[in-house]
Amino acid sequence: MKNREFLRLICKEISARNGLQIACTEEEERESTFTFRLRPHGIESNAGFSILTRVFWHIMEIRFEPENYAGNLLKSMGCKVEKLGAFLYFEEKLRKKGNIYLFFNDKEMDLGKPEMLEPDNFQKIRISYSETFPNHNLEKLNESLQLIIDRTDLFFSLILCLLPHQDFNDEESEEVSTQGLQGFEGGMLRKECTLYERSRLNRKACISAKGTRCEICGFDFGEFYGEVGKDYIEVHHIIPLSKMGGAFIIDPVKDLIPICSNCHAIIHRRTPTFSPEELKEILKEKKGTSFL
Numbered sequence: 490m491k492n493r494e495f496l497r498l499i500c501k502e503i504s505a506r507n508g509l510q511i512a513c514t515e516e517e518e519r520e521s522t523f524t525f526r527l528r529p530h531g532i533e534s535n536a537g538f539s540i541l542t543r544v545f546w547h548i549m550e551i552r553f554e555p556e557n558y559a560g561n562l563l564k565s566m567g568c569k570v571e572k573l574g575a576f577l578y579f580e581e582k583l584r585k586k587g588n589i590y591l592f593f594n595d596k597e598m599d600l601g602k603p604e605m606l607e608p609d610n611f612q613k614i615r616i617s618y619s620e621t622f623p624n625h626n627l628e629k630l631n632e633s634l635q636l637i638i639d640r641t642d643l644f645f646s647l648i649l650c651l652l653p654h655q656d657f658n659d660e661e662s663e664e665v666s667t668q669g670l671q672g673f674e675g676g677m678l679r680k681e682c683t684l685y686e687r688s689r690l691n692r693k694a695c696i697s698a699k700g701t702r703c704e705i706c707g708f709d710f711g712e713f714y715g716e717v718g719k720d721y722i723e724v725h726h727i728i729p730l731s732k733m734g735g736a737f738i739i740d741p742v743k744d745l746i747p748i749c750s751n752c753h754a755i756i757h758r759r760t761p762t763f764s765p766e767e768l769k770e771i772l773k774e775k776k777g778t779s780f781l
Protein backbone atom coordinates (compact mmCIF):
# COMPACT_ATOMS: atom_id res chain seq x y z
CA MET A 490 0.00 0.00 0.00
CA LYS A 491 1.24 3.40 -0.94
CA ASN A 492 -0.39 5.15 2.00
CA ARG A 493 1.26 2.78 4.42
CA GLU A 494 4.61 3.97 3.20
CA PHE A 495 3.59 7.60 3.75
CA LEU A 496 2.38 6.74 7.20
CA ARG A 497 5.69 5.15 8.07
CA LEU A 498 7.49 8.32 6.97
CA ILE A 499 5.13 10.60 8.87
CA CYS A 500 5.46 8.52 12.01
CA LYS A 501 9.24 8.41 11.79
CA GLU A 502 9.57 12.13 11.19
CA ILE A 503 7.18 13.33 13.90
CA SER A 504 8.56 10.88 16.45
CA ALA A 505 12.07 12.08 15.73
CA ARG A 506 11.16 15.76 15.87
CA ASN A 507 9.59 15.32 19.27
CA GLY A 508 11.73 12.61 20.77
CA LEU A 509 8.59 10.67 21.51
CA GLN A 510 7.47 7.25 20.50
CA ILE A 511 4.29 7.74 18.60
CA ALA A 512 1.94 5.17 17.19
CA CYS A 513 0.52 6.06 13.80
CA THR A 514 -2.45 4.34 12.28
CA GLU A 515 -4.40 4.90 9.15
CA GLU A 516 -8.12 5.19 9.54
CA GLU A 517 -10.44 3.29 7.29
CA GLU A 518 -12.00 5.95 5.18
CA ARG A 519 -13.54 6.71 1.90
CA GLU A 520 -11.36 6.64 -1.16
CA SER A 521 -11.00 10.36 -1.44
CA THR A 522 -9.40 11.03 1.92
CA PHE A 523 -6.18 10.16 3.63
CA THR A 524 -6.72 10.00 7.38
CA PHE A 525 -4.27 9.02 10.06
CA ARG A 526 -4.08 9.10 13.82
CA LEU A 527 -1.08 9.79 16.03
CA ARG A 528 -1.00 8.64 19.62
CA PRO A 529 1.95 8.80 22.01
CA HIS A 530 3.00 5.41 23.32
CA GLY A 531 2.74 4.60 26.96
CA ILE A 532 -0.39 6.44 27.92
CA GLU A 533 -3.03 4.36 29.64
CA SER A 534 -5.38 3.03 27.03
CA ASN A 535 -8.56 4.98 26.62
CA ALA A 536 -7.42 7.66 29.06
CA GLY A 537 -5.20 9.61 26.72
CA PHE A 538 -5.61 11.40 23.45
CA SER A 539 -4.76 11.17 19.82
CA ILE A 540 -4.36 13.60 16.99
CA LEU A 541 -6.30 12.98 13.86
CA THR A 542 -5.20 14.40 10.53
CA ARG A 543 -7.55 14.16 7.61
CA VAL A 544 -6.57 15.21 4.13
CA PHE A 545 -9.36 15.73 1.61
CA TRP A 546 -8.93 16.97 -1.90
CA HIS A 547 -8.37 20.59 -1.09
CA ILE A 548 -8.44 20.77 2.63
CA MET A 549 -6.56 19.38 5.57
CA GLU A 550 -8.03 19.11 9.04
CA ILE A 551 -6.24 18.26 12.24
CA ARG A 552 -8.06 17.53 15.47
CA PHE A 553 -7.23 16.86 19.09
CA GLU A 554 -9.29 13.89 20.25
CA PRO A 555 -9.41 13.05 23.93
CA GLU A 556 -10.38 9.46 24.68
CA ASN A 557 -13.42 8.27 26.61
CA TYR A 558 -11.77 8.22 30.01
CA ALA A 559 -9.47 11.19 29.54
CA GLY A 560 -11.19 13.23 32.26
CA ASN A 561 -8.15 13.27 34.52
CA LEU A 562 -5.90 14.21 31.67
CA LEU A 563 -8.13 17.12 30.64
CA LYS A 564 -8.30 18.40 34.21
CA SER A 565 -4.55 18.56 34.41
CA MET A 566 -4.12 20.16 31.01
CA GLY A 567 -3.46 23.83 30.59
CA CYS A 568 -0.55 26.10 30.08
CA LYS A 569 1.33 27.62 32.94
CA VAL A 570 3.17 30.78 32.27
CA GLU A 571 6.51 29.01 31.74
CA LYS A 572 5.25 27.25 28.67
CA LEU A 573 3.18 30.07 27.34
CA GLY A 574 5.88 31.47 25.10
CA ALA A 575 6.18 28.21 23.22
CA PHE A 576 2.40 27.81 23.07
CA LEU A 577 1.97 31.28 21.57
CA TYR A 578 4.76 30.62 19.11
CA PHE A 579 3.23 27.41 17.74
CA GLU A 580 -0.24 28.94 17.74
CA GLU A 581 0.91 31.89 15.71
CA LYS A 582 2.73 29.69 13.22
CA LEU A 583 -0.44 27.70 12.60
CA ARG A 584 -2.66 30.78 12.52
CA LYS A 585 -0.51 32.24 9.75
CA LYS A 586 -1.10 29.14 7.62
CA GLY A 587 -4.74 28.33 8.28
CA ASN A 588 -7.55 28.46 10.81
CA ILE A 589 -7.07 27.33 14.34
CA TYR A 590 -9.92 26.77 16.78
CA LEU A 591 -9.26 26.71 20.49
CA PHE A 592 -12.19 26.08 22.83
CA PHE A 593 -11.79 25.43 26.52
CA ASN A 594 -14.95 24.42 28.39
CA ASP A 595 -16.87 25.71 25.39
CA LYS A 596 -15.29 29.15 25.57
CA GLU A 597 -13.14 30.33 22.76
CA MET A 598 -9.59 31.03 23.83
CA ASP A 599 -8.81 34.73 23.93
CA LEU A 600 -5.10 35.10 23.24
CA GLY A 601 -5.17 38.47 24.92
CA LYS A 602 -6.08 36.66 28.12
CA PRO A 603 -3.74 33.72 28.25
CA GLU A 604 -4.44 33.35 31.97
CA MET A 605 -7.54 31.46 30.95
CA LEU A 606 -5.19 28.69 29.94
CA GLU A 607 -4.04 28.13 33.52
CA PRO A 608 -4.75 24.51 34.37
CA ASP A 609 -8.16 24.81 35.90
CA ASN A 610 -10.23 21.71 35.74
CA PHE A 611 -10.94 21.66 32.09
CA GLN A 612 -13.75 19.32 31.27
CA LYS A 613 -13.83 19.97 27.62
CA ILE A 614 -11.05 20.92 25.28
CA ARG A 615 -11.65 21.25 21.59
CA ILE A 616 -8.73 22.14 19.40
CA SER A 617 -8.68 21.86 15.67
CA TYR A 618 -6.96 23.28 12.66
CA SER A 619 -7.85 23.49 9.01
CA GLU A 620 -6.04 24.67 5.96
CA THR A 621 -6.91 24.68 2.32
CA PHE A 622 -4.42 23.87 -0.34
CA PRO A 623 -5.91 24.46 -3.72
CA ASN A 624 -3.18 22.73 -5.66
CA HIS A 625 -3.20 19.59 -3.63
CA ASN A 626 -3.88 16.35 -5.41
CA LEU A 627 -4.48 13.19 -3.40
CA GLU A 628 -3.08 11.19 -6.26
CA LYS A 629 0.19 12.91 -5.68
CA LEU A 630 0.25 12.79 -1.93
CA ASN A 631 4.03 12.71 -1.89
CA GLU A 632 4.13 16.30 -3.12
CA SER A 633 2.25 17.56 -0.09
CA LEU A 634 3.73 15.13 2.37
CA GLN A 635 6.20 17.58 3.89
CA LEU A 636 3.44 20.12 4.36
CA ILE A 637 1.21 17.53 6.03
CA ILE A 638 4.07 16.54 8.33
CA ASP A 639 4.90 20.16 9.16
CA ARG A 640 1.37 21.12 10.13
CA THR A 641 0.69 17.92 12.04
CA ASP A 642 3.93 18.41 13.93
CA LEU A 643 3.13 22.04 14.77
CA PHE A 644 -0.28 20.98 15.97
CA PHE A 645 1.26 18.20 18.03
CA SER A 646 3.70 20.70 19.58
CA LEU A 647 0.82 22.95 20.51
CA ILE A 648 -0.86 20.06 22.31
CA LEU A 649 2.38 19.14 24.05
CA CYS A 650 2.51 22.67 25.47
CA LEU A 651 -0.81 22.01 27.17
CA LEU A 652 0.10 18.68 28.67
CA PRO A 653 1.09 18.37 32.31
CA HIS A 654 4.79 18.98 32.71
CA GLN A 655 7.56 18.87 35.23
CA ASP A 656 8.38 22.03 37.03
CA PHE A 657 11.76 23.21 35.99
CA ASN A 658 14.62 22.86 38.39
CA ASP A 659 17.40 25.25 37.60
CA GLU A 660 19.21 26.84 34.74
CA GLU A 661 21.51 23.89 34.29
CA SER A 662 18.81 21.33 33.73
CA GLU A 663 17.11 23.82 31.48
CA GLU A 664 20.11 24.04 29.23
CA VAL A 665 21.45 20.54 29.47
CA SER A 666 18.63 19.22 27.34
CA THR A 667 20.57 19.60 24.16
CA GLN A 668 19.83 16.23 22.65
CA GLY A 669 16.64 17.19 20.98
CA LEU A 670 13.31 16.47 22.48
CA GLN A 671 13.10 13.40 24.58
CA GLY A 672 11.88 12.37 27.93
CA PHE A 673 8.66 10.54 27.54
CA GLU A 674 8.43 7.39 29.56
CA GLY A 675 5.55 5.00 29.47
CA GLY A 676 3.12 5.46 32.29
CA MET A 677 4.58 8.76 33.37
CA LEU A 678 1.50 10.66 32.44
CA ARG A 679 -0.67 8.48 34.59
CA LYS A 680 1.66 8.31 37.56
CA GLU A 681 3.01 11.78 37.87
CA CYS A 682 1.05 13.83 35.45
CA THR A 683 4.29 14.59 33.77
CA LEU A 684 4.83 14.17 30.13
CA TYR A 685 7.05 16.86 28.95
CA GLU A 686 9.42 19.45 30.19
CA ARG A 687 8.68 22.95 29.20
CA SER A 688 12.30 23.56 28.24
CA ARG A 689 12.08 21.08 25.41
CA LEU A 690 9.19 22.94 23.87
CA ASN A 691 10.90 26.29 24.18
CA ARG A 692 13.94 24.71 22.62
CA LYS A 693 11.89 23.32 19.78
CA ALA A 694 10.23 26.68 19.16
CA CYS A 695 13.60 28.46 19.22
CA ILE A 696 15.12 26.09 16.69
CA SER A 697 12.02 26.14 14.54
CA ALA A 698 12.33 29.93 14.36
CA LYS A 699 16.09 30.32 14.13
CA GLY A 700 17.50 27.10 12.77
CA THR A 701 20.42 25.02 13.99
CA ARG A 702 23.35 27.22 13.03
CA CYS A 703 25.36 28.83 15.85
CA GLU A 704 24.32 32.46 16.07
CA ILE A 705 27.70 33.52 17.41
CA CYS A 706 30.24 31.88 15.10
CA GLY A 707 28.10 30.36 12.35
CA PHE A 708 29.12 26.79 13.06
CA ASP A 709 26.75 24.16 11.76
CA PHE A 710 27.09 20.63 13.13
CA GLY A 711 25.44 19.05 10.11
CA GLU A 712 27.80 20.80 7.70
CA PHE A 713 30.83 19.83 9.71
CA TYR A 714 30.02 16.29 10.83
CA GLY A 715 27.53 15.27 8.17
CA GLU A 716 24.53 13.12 8.98
CA VAL A 717 25.46 12.42 12.63
CA GLY A 718 25.62 16.12 13.38
CA LYS A 719 22.47 17.08 11.55
CA ASP A 720 20.06 19.18 13.62
CA TYR A 721 22.30 19.16 16.67
CA ILE A 722 22.61 22.49 18.45
CA GLU A 723 22.48 23.80 22.00
CA VAL A 724 20.17 26.48 23.22
CA HIS A 725 21.26 29.31 25.47
CA HIS A 726 19.14 31.63 27.59
CA ILE A 727 20.28 35.16 26.95
CA ILE A 728 19.01 36.24 30.35
CA PRO A 729 19.89 33.73 33.05
CA LEU A 730 16.75 32.21 34.52
CA SER A 731 17.90 33.17 37.98
CA LYS A 732 17.80 36.83 36.94
CA MET A 733 14.32 36.65 35.58
CA GLY A 734 12.60 36.23 38.91
CA GLY A 735 9.58 34.07 39.62
CA ALA A 736 6.97 33.60 36.97
CA PHE A 737 7.99 34.80 33.57
CA ILE A 738 7.17 34.03 30.02
CA ILE A 739 10.12 32.90 28.00
CA ASP A 740 9.86 34.19 24.50
CA PRO A 741 11.52 31.35 22.61
CA VAL A 742 12.51 33.68 19.79
CA LYS A 743 13.82 36.67 21.76
CA ASP A 744 15.17 35.04 24.91
CA LEU A 745 16.85 31.97 23.46
CA ILE A 746 19.57 31.51 20.87
CA PRO A 747 20.93 28.45 19.11
CA ILE A 748 24.60 28.23 19.90
CA CYS A 749 27.39 25.68 19.31
CA SER A 750 29.03 23.82 22.18
CA ASN A 751 32.25 25.85 21.99
CA CYS A 752 30.56 29.23 22.06
CA HIS A 753 28.26 27.94 24.77
CA ALA A 754 31.17 26.95 26.96
CA ILE A 755 32.85 30.31 26.51
CA ILE A 756 29.74 32.40 26.98
CA HIS A 757 29.35 30.78 30.43
CA ARG A 758 33.01 31.18 31.29
CA ARG A 759 32.35 34.51 32.92
CA THR A 760 29.82 35.34 35.63
CA PRO A 761 27.67 37.10 34.64
CA THR A 762 27.68 35.39 31.28
CA PHE A 763 28.85 37.24 28.19
CA SER A 764 26.11 38.61 26.02
CA PRO A 765 25.95 37.19 22.49
CA GLU A 766 27.05 40.60 21.15
CA GLU A 767 30.08 40.66 23.42
CA LEU A 768 31.18 37.24 22.30
CA LYS A 769 30.60 38.11 18.65
CA GLU A 770 32.71 41.23 19.15
CA ILE A 771 35.49 39.19 20.76
CA LEU A 772 35.45 36.75 17.85
CA LYS A 773 35.51 39.56 15.34
CA GLU A 774 38.53 41.21 16.94
CA LYS A 775 40.30 37.87 17.20
CA LYS A 776 39.73 37.14 13.56
CA GLY A 777 40.82 40.62 12.61
CA THR A 778 44.19 40.26 14.32
CA SER A 779 44.90 36.61 13.65
CA PHE A 780 45.97 34.74 10.58
CA LEU A 781 42.39 33.81 9.71
Ligand SMILES: [Zn+2]
Nearest residue numbers: 703706749752
Ligand atom coordinates in the same frame (compact mmCIF):
# COMPACT_ATOMS: atom_id res chain seq x y z
ZN1 LIG B 1 29.60 28.96 17.89
Ligand SMILES: [Zn+2]
Nearest residue numbers: 664724725726
Ligand atom coordinates in the same frame (compact mmCIF):
# COMPACT_ATOMS: atom_id res chain seq x y z
ZN1 LIG C 1 23.71 28.83 28.32
